[in-house]
Structures are given as structure tokens and as C-alpha cells.
Amino acid sequence: MGIGPAQSLLGAVRLTVKERDLSTSAELVAAVKEEMKAELAGPVTLARAETAPTIWLFVGVNGVGKTTTIGKLGKRLTDQGDRVVMAAGDTFRAAAAEQLGTWADRCGADLVRGEEGGDPSAVIFDAVSSAAAKGADIVLADTAGRLHNKANLMEELAKVRRVADKGDGTVTEVLLVLDATTGQNGLQQARQFTEATEVTGVVLTKLDGSAKGGIVFAIRSELGIPVKLVGLGETAVDLVDFNSDEFVDALFA
Amino acid sequence: MFESLSDRFDGIFTRLRGKGRLSEADVDEVLREIRMALLEADVNLEVVKALQERIRERAVGEDLSRSLNPALQVKKIVLEELTQTLGGETLRITYASKPPTVVLMAGLQGSGKTTNSAKLAKWFKAQGRNPMLVGADLQRPAAVAQLRTLAAQIDVPVFSASDEVVLSGVGDPVDVARAAVAEARRLGRDVLIVDTAGRLAIDAELMAQVRQISDEVQPDYTFFVVDAMTGQDAVSVAESFHATLELDGVILTKLDGDARGGAALSVKEVVGRPIAFASTGEKLEDFDLFHPDRLAGRILGEGDLATLIEKAEGAFEQDQAEEAAARLMDGTFTLEDFLDQMQALKKMGPLSGVMSMLPGVPKEVRDVEIDDRQIARVEGIIKSMTPEERSKPEIIDNSRRDRIAKGSGSSATDVTQLVNQFKQMRQMMQQMGGNKFAKRKAKKAKKGKKGGGRVTAKGPVQVDKKAFAFPTLEEMEAQLPGRGGSAGSETLP
Numbered sequence: 001m002g003i004g005p006a007q008s009l010l011g012a013v014r015l016t017v018k019e020r021d022l023s024t025s026a027e028l029v030a031a032v033k034e035e036m037k038a039e040l041a042g043p044v045t046l047a048r049a050e051t052a053p054t055i056w057l058f059v060g061v062n063g064v065g066k067t068t069t070i071g072k073l074g075k076r077l078t079d080q081g082d083r084v085v086m087a088a089g090d091t092f093r094a095a096a097a098e099q100l101g102t103w104a105d106r107c108g109a110d111l112v113r114g115e116e117g118g119d120p121s122a123v124i125f126d127a128v129s130s131a132a133a134k135g136a137d138i139v140l141a142d143t144a145g146r147l148h149n150k151a152n153l154m155e156e157l158a159k160v161r162r163v164a165d166k167g168d169g170t171v172t173e174v175l176l177v178l179d180a181t182t183g184q185n186g187l188q189q190a191r192q193f194t195e196a197t198e199v200t201g202v203v204l205t206k207l208d209g210s211a212k213g214g215i216v217f218a219i220r221s222e223l224g225i226p227v228k229l230v231g232l233g234e235t236a237v238d239l240v241d242f243n244s245d246e247f248v249d250a251l252f253a
Numbered sequence: 254m255f256e257s258l259s260d261r262f263d264g265i266f267t268r269l270r271g272k273g274r275l276s277e278a279d280v281d282e283v284l285r286e287i288r289m290a291l292l293e294a295d296v297n298l299e300v301v302k303a304l305q306e307r308i309r310e311r312a313v314g315e316d317l318s319r320s321l322n323p324a325l326q327v328k329k330i331v332l333e334e335l336t337q338t339l340g341g342e343t344l345r346i347t348y349a350s351k352p353p354t355v356v357l358m359a360g361l362q363g364s365g366k367t368t369n370s371a372k373l374a375k376w377f378k379a380q381g382r383n384p385m386l387v388g389a390d391l392q393r394p395a396a397v398a399q400l401r402t403l404a405a406q407i408d409v410p411v412f413s414a415s416d417e418v419v420l421s422g423v424g425d426p427v428d429v430a431r432a433a434v435a436e437a438r439r440l441g442r443d444v445l446i447v448d449t450a451g452r453l454a455i456d457a458e459l460m461a462q463v464r465q466i467s468d469e470v471q472p473d474y475t476f477f478v479v480d481a482m483t484g485q486d487a488v489s490v491a492e493s494f495h496a497t498l499e500l501d502g503v504i505l506t507k508l509d510g511d512a513r514g515g516a517a518l519s520v521k522e523v524v525g526r527p528i529a530f531a532s533t534g535e536k537l538e539d540f541d542l543f544h545p546d547r548l549a550g551r552i553l554g555e556g557d558l559a560t561l562i563e564k565a566e567g568a569f570e571q572d573q574a575e576e577a578a579a580r581l582m583d584g585t586f587t588l589e590d591f592l593d594q595m596q597a598l599k600k601m602g603p604l605s606g607v608m609s610m611l612p613g614v615p616k617e618v619r620d621v622e623i624d625d626r627q628i629a630r631v632e633g634i635i636k637s638m639t640p641e642e643r644s645k646p647e648i649i650d651n652s653r654r655d656r657i658a659k660g661s662g663s664s665a666t667d668v669t670q671l672v673n674q675f676k677q678m679r680q681m682m683q684q685m686g687g688n689k690f691a692k693r694k695a696k697k698a699k700k701g702k703k704g705g706g707r708v709t710a711k712g713p714v715q716v717d718k719k720a721f722a723f724p725t726l727e728e729m730e731a732q733l734p735g736r737g738g739s740a741g742s743e744t745l746p
Contacts, residue, residue, distance in 0.1 A: 062365070062535070094403050148511075179363060
């Protein structure tokens with residue numbers, strides 16, 4: 001989870017141990033868990049705009065599961081009666097629009113796509129216009145995976161964020177999709193993506209694997225960004241709201 | 254913030270200066286710093302412990318009495334140990350006597366298998382081979398479509414199930430793999446690269462499936478594709494894949510990120526097979542044989558000079574750079590040239606990233622917030638100038654200055670500052686350069702090679718600065734508006 005956050009966590013726990021006069025190791029572990037759960041707890045609702053359409057933007061490095069997450073979220077939303085538009089804002093990756101298109105078909109969402117190699121901002125803007133025209137509720141905007149240390153790509157993403165807001169919809173969530181197997185680099189990812197687009201929440205994916213995703217702790221403590229969703233597999237139903245109790249218990253398992 | 258091993262050692266070794274041998278206690282302290290550095294770099298804890306022991310053996314009793322720089326000596330040991338662990342043997346591909354040579358790609362979801370299957374195909378083609386790709390990922394939507402699109406770029410055929418089967422989701426990758434081998438023989442393709450679906454190491458069913466695929470195609474090479482930013486979990490994943498498939502090598506991907514890459518070390522320790530290839534970008538040509546010494550330096554946060562040189566050589570056209578430098582030295586360097594240089598510099602990536610690749614750059618310089626937005630602002634100002642203004646900034650009067658300021662969204666003061674600083678720099682370069690550069694240029698012309706140093710296991714070699722032939726980064730950085738002179742100097746060991 002990061003040496004720094006670990007140290008400050010232990011500092012907090014030391015105080016608790018003193019206050020409550022804890023003595024057994026079981027009590028100690030419980031105290032640590034409690035502290036961590038408190039730190040990670042937070043609202044997991046995804047914000048909606050006052051007037052439709054709401055736009056949720058998905059960002060992150062390559063291969064983390066942005067498109068798949070959109071697919072899952074699309075299903076959740078359409079199941080509860082929302083009208084969803086998916087924007088194929090990844091105009092770089094081969095067959096990215098086809099991939100998102102498959103997910104749109106699976107849940108009955110509309111897909112708006114452009115040419116491969118085209119301008120992602122334009123695709124998303126068009127998707128928002130289309131959503132507004134149709135009276136859709138939510139636009140789920142995919143973006144190309146990009147490494148956060150590439151200045152020109154991050155600039156492009158910042159532009160995407162700005163343009164997305166310019167039309168008829170409002171961006172109410174910028175979700176950073178983070179792979180649970182990522183190590184310390186996850187914190188740097190969070191920093192850079194937040195600087196470019198003001199990340200509002202984290203989707204932690206692939207948590208069904210053996211990786212624990214402890215870096216979200218550092219992301220919360222340093223940047224104040226909460227984890228809102230957790231990905232637990234590759235099918236449409238494998239998406240749950242983040243639960244800090246369960247997460248911390250799993251960390252210690 | 255992540256400290257490099259150098260930074261960590263700074264404190265300790267100042268105190269140890271003058272001591273002859275390192276005592277056990279001294280070594281313990283040093284080892285503690287090494288451990289922190291490696292953990293921050295995502296090396297698995299167990300692997301770190303094993304490494305620590307090996308380093309301890311070498312370091313205790315190490316005679317530093319003759320050494321002017323004991324920190325450097327210990328760093329060398331650590332670097333050598335890491336390079337040894339990461340490298341050792343290079344994988345040499347030996348082709349099957351009865352074609353095709355079958356290559357199986359396996360790994361977690363999102364590690365880069367599909368992209369790297371295509372990259373590998375391109376690589377084999379460059380070796381004079383006749384590869385065919387197999388789209389055996391029937392799980393991920395549009396995975397086969399992705400492979401087909403990439404393969405078309407390099408004119409390599411793809412074999413997979415039919416589109417209907419792929420879309421229906423009932424296809425069996427084992428069947429596809431089996432049929433692919435037969436097809437490869439029929440078509441006379443001598444290399445077959447099988448892309449598979451990403452799978453969790455703990456997913457028993459899918460691990461059994463990939464085992465089946467492997468049994469079916471009898472791969473000559475099974476490559477484990479690993480994302481360079483993988484954390485502590487790398488070990489258990491590698492162990493599981495190795496137990497299931499008997500890996501022959503590792504392909505490390507997304508090395509163009511800024512993750513230290515410690516996972517590579519963990520995987521290598523556990524699997525004991527060479528890291529064969531390194532993938533350094535999203536394009537198909539961003540793929541090469543792996544260099545253990547470069548990654549060793551990177552893991553320790555020591556900078557990656559060789560990669561930096563490559564990037565620089567890529568971003569700056571050698572002859573353009575020389576011409577620009579010549580103009581700089583004789584005073585005809587223009588703001589247009591400056592703009593070119595800045596744009597080339599931008600291509601290398603964010604300045605902080607570039608700075609981090611320079612070994613020996615003092616902490617104070619590296620930690621300075623190098624604001625790429627400032628560069629963007631300077632660029633904006635120059636772009637708002639007419640070509641005449643760029644080559645003769647003397648003509649910029651108040652009205653021109655105001656126009657430029659308006660056009661670039663900056664203030665009149667910013668514009669004046671930039672022009673003045675540029676004039677100062679030009680004058681300074683003229684005074685500095687003159688004969689010195691003319692001689693250098695003549696010498697280079699005779700040599701006619703690109704130059705550039707290489708980082709070896711013994712540490713970075715003296716870089717041939719002539720290879721650069723344009724203002725150094727500190728010189729340029731020092732000329733950015735708002736910056737003073739250089740905060741430190743780049744020292745190359």
C-alpha cells in the first residue's frame with residue numbers, strides 16, 4: 001500500500017493502542033483494521049447531473065478494464081431503467097469501438113463511434129449531443145488507455161474532459177480505472193490523471209485475482225479520492241459497489 | 254516521493270566517509286535502504302530478502318579504504334547483482350526442425366498479449382521468417398478483430414474461428430489452436446504465434462484450458478507476458494503460470510511507463526527463465542530484445558541513460574540538431590530554431606521524465622517542479638510571432654509585442670521576458686561557442702558516427718557529449734522564463 005501511508009497508519013494505530021490499553025495481537029490487528037476501514041470508507045454513489053444527460057468519463061492506463069467496466073455499468077443502468085449511450089472515445093486501439101459495440105449490444109445501449117484514428121473529443125461530443133437529442137439519461141464515455149507519463153496524451157485527455165462538458169451534458173464523474181495488480185505506480189497514475197482531469201472516484205478492477213489492490217489506500221489518503229466500484233470478473237454482472245469493510249478484511253485474509 | 258538509491262545512500266555514506274571497511278552494522282544500514290528502494294520499485298518482499306543476503310555477502314568486509322566514493326562502490330555491487338539476476342542468459346530463439354515453430358502467449362488480462370503477439374510477428378518477419386498469428390482469445394469482445402487489424406498492418410495472416418463462432422461465444426480456443434497448426438503446415442508458415450485470452454492465475458478452469466491449448470500445440474516457446482507496473486502479486490502469478498505451462502521466457506510490457514519495473518526482478522527470480530523481450534510503446538515497432546542493465550538502473554531509480562540517448566536520437570534528427578547548434582554558436586540561432594528544439598524536446602516526454610533518466614542529476618535539480626506547461630507557454634508565444642520576428646527579435650516593438658501577447662494568451666511582460674532571455678542566451682552561446690564548436694563539428698564530421706554511451710553492468714560509461722551537439726537540457730531549462738540559472742550541474746561518472 002505504500003511505505004508512507006503504512007507508516008502514518010501505524011502512527012494512528014499506536015495512539016489507539018495507548019488510548020484503549022490494548023495488549024493482545026488480535027486486538028492490535030483489529031485496531032489496524034478499524035483504522036483502515038475508517039480511512040477508506042466513503043460515499044460510493046455516482047453523481048448525476050441536474051439535467052440530463054449525465055456524463056461519466058472513464059480514464060486510465062492501458063489494459064486496466066475501462067471498456068469492460070463500461071459494459072458492466074451499462075448493464076446495471078439499463079436494468080434499472082436508464083437509457084444509456086456509450087461513446088467509443090478510444091479512437092486509437094485497434095477494434096476498440098467494436099469491443100465497446102459488443103457491450104452496447106448486450107445491454108441495449110446506444111453506441112456512438114467515430115473513425116479509427118479520429119478525434120476522441122469529437123466522438124464524445126457527438127455522443128452527448130445524440131444523447132440529449134434522444135433524451136437519454138447517461139453517457140458512458142470510454143477513452144484510450146494511456147500512460148500517465150506521456151505529456152501529449154495527458155494533454156489530449158484534458159482536452160477531452162473540457163470538450164465533454166461543453167455540450168448539452170455535464171460531466172459528473174471522472175472515474176479512474178485501476179488494475180488491482182498494479183503496484184506503487186498506481187499512486188502516480190492517480191496523481192497524473194487527477195491533474196489532467198480531476199478524478200472523482202476509482203474503479204478497482206480484477207480484484208477477483210490474487211492481488212489485493214492496497215495502493216487505493218495511498219490514493220485515498222494522499223489525494224482524497226474514494227474507491228466507488230470494484231470489478232470482480234469479466235462478465236456484465238461482475239461489478240459491485242466498494243465496501244471498505246470487506247476490502248480491508250480481504251487485505252488481511 | 255520515490256527516492257533513488259543514490260539519494261538514500263547520500264546520508265549514510267557521508268557519515269561512513271573515511272572508514273576503511275564496512276562493519277556489519279554499516280552494511281545493515283545500507284541494506285535497509287536498499288530494501289526500501291526495492292520495495293518502492295515493486296520488487297516482491299521475498300525476492301528482496303534473497304537479494305539482500307547476496308548483497309550482504311559481497312558488501313561485508315568490502316575494502317573501501319581505497320575508494321574515494323564508497324557509495325558508488327556499494328551501488329555498483331547492487332547494480333551488478335540486479336543485472337545478474339535480471340540477465341544472465343539472453344534467450345536465443347532456435348527454430349523447430351519440423352516447422353512451424355510454435356510460440357504460445359500467456360498472461361493476465363490486460364498485460365498486452367494481443368499487441369505483443371503482433372509485435373512478435375513483426376519481429377520474426379524482420380528475422381526473415383514467415384509467421385502466422387492465431388486468434389485464440391475467444392473470450393474478450395473483439396479480441397480477434399483487434400489481432401486482425403494489427404496483423405493487416407504488417408501483412409501477416411491471422412487464423413481464428415469464423416466470425417459467427419467468435420461472436421456467438423461458443424468457440425473453443427483449443428480447437429482453434431489445433432486447427433491453426435494444421436493450417437500453418439498447409440500454408441508453409443514457419444512460425445506460429447498463438448494469442449490466448451487473459452486469465453487469472455487462480456482461475457483453475459481457465460488455467461486448465463491454457464494447459465490444454467499448450468498440450469495441443471506443443472509450443473516451442475511459451476512466453477509469459479507481464480505488465481511492468483505489476484506489484485507484489487507478480488510472484489504468485491508467475492509461479493502459477495510456470496507450474497501450469499513451463500514458461501520459456503518473459504515479455505515485459507509497457508516499459509514506456511514510469512513504473513520502476515521491480516516485478517520483472519520478482520518474476521525472473523521465480524521463473525528462472527530469461528526476460529526475452531521488452532515492449533516500450535503502443536506501436537508495433539516499439540519492441541526489442543531485453544536489456545537487463547537498463548532495467549537494473551531503472552529499478553534503483555538510477556536513471557536510464559541508454560534509453561534517454563535512444564529517445565534523444567529519435568526525437569532530434571542528428572543533422573538538424575547539428576545545424577541548429579552551429580547556428581547557435583555563430584549567433585544566427587533564431588526563435589524558430591528554439592521552437593524546433595522545444596518541440597523535439599516535447600517528443601521525448603515530460604521534462605521531469607527525461608530528467609529522471611539522467612543518472613547523477615542532483616536531487617535538488619530533479620525535484621524541481623519542471624513545468625511542462627511553461628514550455629507550452631513559451632511555445633505559444635513563439636508561434637504567435639511572424640517568421641521575421643522569430644529570426645530577428647530585435648524588431649519586436651511595443652505594438653508587435655502586444656499583438657504577440659494577445660495571440661498567445663500571455664502577458665506583454667511574458668513576451669518581453671522571453672525575448673530578452675533569448676537574446677541573452679544567444680549572446681552567451683556566441684561567446685561560448687565560436688571556435689570550440691567549429692573544431693568539434695569538424696571532428697564529428699570526420700568520425701561520422703552517431704555516438705552515444707551504453708550503460709553496462711559496471712555502471713554508466715562516459716557519454717560522448719558530442720553525440721548531442723545541441724544545448725544541454727540544463728542550458729535550455731535555465732532559459733525558460735521564470736527560471737534562474739542552472740540549479741545544479743549534470744555530472745556523469
